[in-house]
Amino acid sequence: MNPEEKSKMLNDLVENALDFLANALEEIKEGEAKYSILHFYAAVELFIKARLMMEHWSLIITKGDEPDWDKFVTGDFRSVSLDDAANRLKKVVRDGLLDEEMKAFKNVARHRNKFAHFFHADHQRNDSDSMSSIVGEQLKAWYFLHRILTTRWKDEFAFWNGEIAELNRKLMQLREFLRAKYDALQPKIREMNSRGVIFTGCPSCGFEAQENDSSEKVIYESTCLVCNLTEKKLHIACPSCGETVSFAGDGFSACRSCGKDFEPPDVADVICDSDSEYIAITDGGRLPRGNCSDCEVYEYTVVPEGDEWVCAGCFERFESLDTCGWCNELNTGDLEMSSVFGCSHCPGSNAWNKDN
């Protein structure tokens, strides 16, 4: 296979994805909800396939089909489903999708499947209710896709950065389709406000409709009343200046008052109850911290919270942690074979024996 041919195919794939998204936007504006749903979903799949293709072209081909380059270049193959693509991203590329991302993409897929295979009763009517539900799903899916393309997959998609930014600017026009819903929610928002609920701007739909919990050091789910985006959030008092610092989705943020940067280990220090840590140490117990196999990057980000554990890196919650049979550290992952294969933070005896 020649590399030029491969990079041309990849470029075609991404350009197609960008095109489909631009079409999906125009179709919403024209009241063509049906085509918008089909094109929007096609774009989501193409971006994910492009990421797989960057790893190896054969990863796009469905299970059971023999990978054949000649057939591949002519488009004569069956490609992976969204589920299989996500699975390969996780297991082969080691760069998987988060649960919340997959959920948003599957919601779009659900609409799309109804259209492709059945008569989709809800959206035959182009009324404002069904339009706002479609727009809400699309904005959420784009919020996550855009976040992936500009953070975790930033380097892989750097070549299309300009086009992605331009498209993002255009897709934000979709927010106007949700204004009627936001206006209708005003009495409810005012009433909740008077009971002390704080609303902040939703990163997906842009309206001040994201419901917040004001307690500190607790990771909670914040939901937007307009588009239903759910994000894990956390507020802490800045250890340097005392100002409230907020986190959304992960343990990275900065204090708006003094500029202090926070990374997951700092967040673990703040949310871990120092009293219980002190008791565990003086009791002869171990420092109650674990490693996270979901986000992997930092050590000891998993800290106790009540009867459960939370990760200060990815904000996931765990009922219990097991101990790795090789390094003896607590870990969130499946540790059944850990004495041989290790955990997310150690290589296990297998690798150790090889090295020796």
Ligand SMILES: [Zn+2]
């Ligand atoms: Zn929203």
Ligand SMILES: [Zn+2]
């Ligand atoms: Zn500060």
Ligand SMILES: [Zn+2]
């Ligand atoms: Zn984590």
Ligand SMILES: [Zn+2]
């Ligand atoms: Zn280990």
